Amino acid sequence: MNATHVLDVTRAQLFALVRRPAAWTIVAALAVLNQVFSFLIPYISYRSSDPSGFDAGATPEELLRGTLPAEIVPNTLGGFPVFAGALTLAFGAILLGSEYGWGTFKTIATQRPSRMSILAGQVLTIVTAVAAIVALLFVLSAVTSTAIALGEDRSTALPSVGHLANGYLGGVLILSVWALVGGVLAVALRSVALPVGLGIVWALGIENLVSAMADSVLDALQPVRDVFPGVNAGSLVAALTPEQIGTPPPGVSDAVSGGRAVATLVAYLVVAVLAGAWFHRHRDVS
């Protein structure tokens, strides 16, 4: 591996990524989902003055308080364990998997960087993109919540810098795991469609099903559940947002402690990178 070559790969990949319509489609979907579920629906419920309209467990006052700037950490991270996770998995799969469909991996592999430099550059690209996306989501949350606070004459105070920073870093960790798992699955399967399909079934279906069963009929499933990426993402979000107002979003639970969630997510990152390295090193490019 060579640091200059790694940065060459990262710069090249980011250059192509920001010009890619599919990437922006996913970013837009993430932003819209976040705005609709964290702000629009709670705010409309509050305005509609039907206290039992949307969220039976919350009073109108709680609904409004949940959309204010003080709550931007839970509001931004709420979707990360499930929906944003699935979308980000697709993002990673599209980013690394299209190289096989278009045959562009051979173009990349014949320039100069070694396969290990290419992998390091790809990982750096994904983490950089995720960091930018999470920052964008935080900014959009801040703008919307501030607008609501100004309109409703409420406090525009943001959470403390420490709280924001933890929330941001936690968010980057969670989405980096999803994106890298998607990317490495795409490398392993040399395809985009297959990992996206598998990832969505996993994130939206299997994790929910196993979690539900572990909570009800079969306690023995709990240790299995507790190593799932979505469950650990949800536990990290719960740990970062102790002051959750109303019902938590899907997947946000306290199945494991915050510390264990971070350790598990980091383990997923490491395993994904090692698996990617193995595939890049040992596979022929054809």
Place this chain on the structure above:
Amino acid sequence: MTAAREAVIEARGLVKTYGPNVAVDHVDLTVRPGEVYGFLGPNGAGKTTTLRMLLGLVRPTSGTATVLGVPAGSPSALERTGSMIEGPAFYPYLSGRDNLRFVARLAGVPAGRVDEVLETVHLADRGGDTFAQYSLGMKQRLGVAAALLKDPEVVVLDEPTNGLDPAGMRDMRALVVELGRQGRTVILSSHLMGEVQEVCDRVAVISNGRIVAESTVEELRGGTSLLVTAEPVERAVDVLVASGLPESVRRDGPDLRITAEPRDTAEIVRTLVTAGVDVTRVQRDERQLEDVFFEITDHPQGVAS
């Protein structure tokens, strides 16, 4: 200087098997500096697989390859090698120019090279169109442009004229000849004999994964043949065989086809005339590489030995 130090590309005993199929079977290659080297073979012969091994894309089952004295596919070999293997591969959503900028960043080449190579392949005016909008020939030219970005010492081109119209083919061949003149070492694969004959200094013929011939185009084409019309033809055959001058004599319709060294032509005619044979036509034919190619690939054993 030893041959090994001189060689720009050196392959020894390259083998690649896919399950029970042997795609490349003990291939040895030596390409010298500044040479335009042709790699000729029918579909499925193993040309692309061999070139992939020279770029480190495919790991040989056994054997070794070096490029510019370092292991094939290593960063220090790749940074001095430009290539296009099995067609151009770019992002469809980026313009041709942006695709080249992408490659330039990967290769650590200044972005200023992009417009130069677009000029070289006559794509400058279409550089802003997305790759998806390019015609087959334009895509092919963009692939060659990308291969030239590094100002490479070695250029590896897998069937570079694929999909080009006659004018595009002519331009591409001229470009390859020019690359050789600039002192670059070029290895190109083709199944078009005429192409190899036109642009290559030396050629290797590959069939079923094996090199069945390697030499200059002239050597491969072999001696020329004489077409002679003589009367009476039986007597002409007897006289020539008795003289021992030609390598072979055979009837070709009413005429005779004689394989002989060019310098023996006058002696052959004199012998016939002296023996009372009327010679009404003597014509020298050059064998086309195409004929040689089919001969070799039809009967690989006969020629390889």
